[in-house]
Amino acid sequence: EVQLVESGGGLIQPGGSLRLSCVVSGFTVSSTYMSWVRQAPGKGLEWVSVLYDGGSTYYADSAKGRFTISRDNSRNTVYLQMNSLRAEDTAVYFCARVGAQSRNWGSFDFWGQGTLVTVSS
Amino acid sequence: DIQMTQSPSSLSASVGDRVTITCRASQSISSYLNWYQQKPGKAPKLLISGASSLQSGVPSGFSGSGSGTDFTLTISSLQPEDFATYYCQQSYSTPWTFGQGTKVEI
Numbered sequence: 001e002v003q004l005v006e007s008g009g010g011l012i013q014p015g016g017s018l019r020l021s022c023v024v025s026g027f028t029v030s031s032t033y034m035s036w037v038r039q040a041p042g043k044g045l046e047w048v049s050v051l052y053d054g055g056s057t058y059y060a061d062s063a064k065g066r067f068t069i070s071r072d073n074s075r076n077t078v079y080l081q082m083n084s085l086r087a088e089d090t091a092v093y094f095c096a097r098v099g100a101q102s103r104n105w106g107s108f109d110f111w112g113q114g115t116l117v118t119v120s121s
Numbered sequence: 122d123i124q125m126t127q128s129p130s131s132l133s134a135s136v137g138d139r140v141t142i143t144c145r146a147s148q149s150i151s152s153y154l155n156w157y158q159q160k161p162g163k164a165p166k167l168l169i170s171g172a173s174s175l176q177s178g179v180p181s182g183f184s185g186s187g188s189g190t191d192f193t194l195t196i197s198s199l200q201p202e203d204f205a206t207y208y209c210q211q212s213y214s215t216p217w218t219f220g221q222g223t224k225v226e227i
Contacts, residue, residue, distance in 0.1 A: 035217075037165075045157075045165065045208055047217040058215045061122075094164055099212075104170035106212020107155040111164035 002026030002110050004095050009115030012085055020080040022095030022112055030073040033098035035108060036080045038091035050098060051078065085119045092116050123147050123211050127220035134225060140196040142223045144209035149189045153213035156185055156194045160205045169194065199225070
């Protein structure tokens, strides 16, 4: 059974840092694409970052230079390191597996339950 | 960046109704269009990928169509469990972007 479990969210002051974790079971993170997607309270979905199996990474402009996606193959875990946090980063952060076949390329086929990050003084 | 625009933003419908949601891309995205359903407090669920490919386990009452810039999600006969918010998402090029959502209410 596929499971993605996020953790690491919480209340953080503006300018602070936080590292989110996504522990995966049911597939191997090193052989697939993984993403982070966020949702501000009462708002829509926003893609944040993707990590390809080969190690390439891409970011939304809102995350570029401040967020870093990475993985630990031995722990089958994906991370999102978030620095210089701003109030507008307040959101539920979901990790998701990204489809890599022609019929599901770039879709998010499995999701975690999300972890809430609140940036406030 | 590719902008995705959904319409309507919300709609009221009854059980048994046929519902159509449209999604328009600001440039051609071929068939790299995905649809999600999200219920309050839950993660989104992938319904359709590649504009028209129904995901395993998704009821056959859901269907998707379109290519290029114009796409539709159709629910042939609305069921009580279908009341939710629906999002389209383009996966043609990064940054991958979502529509603003369509809330389907009673």
